[in-house]
Amino acid sequence: MTSPQPTADPAGSPAPKPRLTQSQAKRAGQSSRAMVLSVLATLAIALMVVLLNPRNADEPYDPNVDVAVIAEQATATAEFTATAPAVPEDWTANFARWNGAGTDQVEFWEAGYLTADQDFAGFKQTTQANPTWLSQQMDNAPATGSRSVDGTQWDLFEPTDGDRHLVGEVDGATIVISSSGDLGDLDTLASAIQQNLEEG
Template sequence: MSEQQQPDEPVVTPTLTAKQAKRANATVIGMLIATGITLAIVLLPVLLNPAQKPQIRDVDVQAIAAEAAADAGYDPLAPELPDGWTSNYARWDSGLNSGVPAWEVGYLTPEWDFIRLTETASANPTWISQTTEDSLVAGERIVGGTTWQLRDGSDGEAHLVTEVDGKTVILSSEGDLATVDLLAEAVLRDLAAASGE
């Protein structure tokens, strides 16, 4: 049978001596100081380094397109861009994974909108669906006198798709469609120049 405290017995409350209280407080204060020093060491380099701006990589699309022309069998698109636009990549995709060889260029507007251009002479419905990330047809858009199919992706990305002179061109962006229209017009001018119109 366990001993139980009798109701008339006084409750014992532990008390700390002055030295014990000082040691207990010293441990807490030491821990706070160590935490503060650690935070200072971690935050100091972060605060001393200015915020990094995204690097602008402006590749020579026309030169890369000229190199890709032999593989493509046609002159890949390299339109003249509005002032302030840059291109951060241009490449020929042999179609090893997709089965459709294509020309791809990434453009960056002065407002930091990204627009991807994809061009091929071998498009099929499956490839178009994959390239537009299974987006749904939302209607049509007339740009530069040409009808473009407008597709809306579930991730907020819009795609303009058209076929000109046997080539399928897809422009993809999360940016404003009016900005995408500027690239679409430049693409049509480039295609017209290539066909001698």
């Protein structure tokens, strides 16, 4: 069996290639340009959305937080003096805020720091604490004992995994101190809070 031969016109020459008229070529060029412009416009809109989108609430960290200034503002709203402890110079404050009452009806002031060892240490302060709220702030960590810091007794809560916590009453307010570091970080923050409130 012989293989099929390429087709040709009666004169034996190959079939002519189709040619676009001038108007067809113009329309094809316009379609290509329109598609490119459309893609560029879409990219520009997407870029604007990214730039205008506020920072994720799960990343509320700011290395330039002035805890003392924000504490003064919180004190004007709170029923207590919002503490602004003098933490070690190699600690960095990365958030401080007043939290209005939610469904738990508990208003509280809080601030958080990054220690010299890159661990977290922070506190919450309120005069409206209740057992449910306290348990939630400590992720249901069990009580494991107590610690005395500069003469003040604190209850210690330690989970099998996660932050340790100290809970105590200072100057009429309940303080919850949490840290991912060692017990020394808890003691350091507790001492600074006590000294700040005593001086205030």
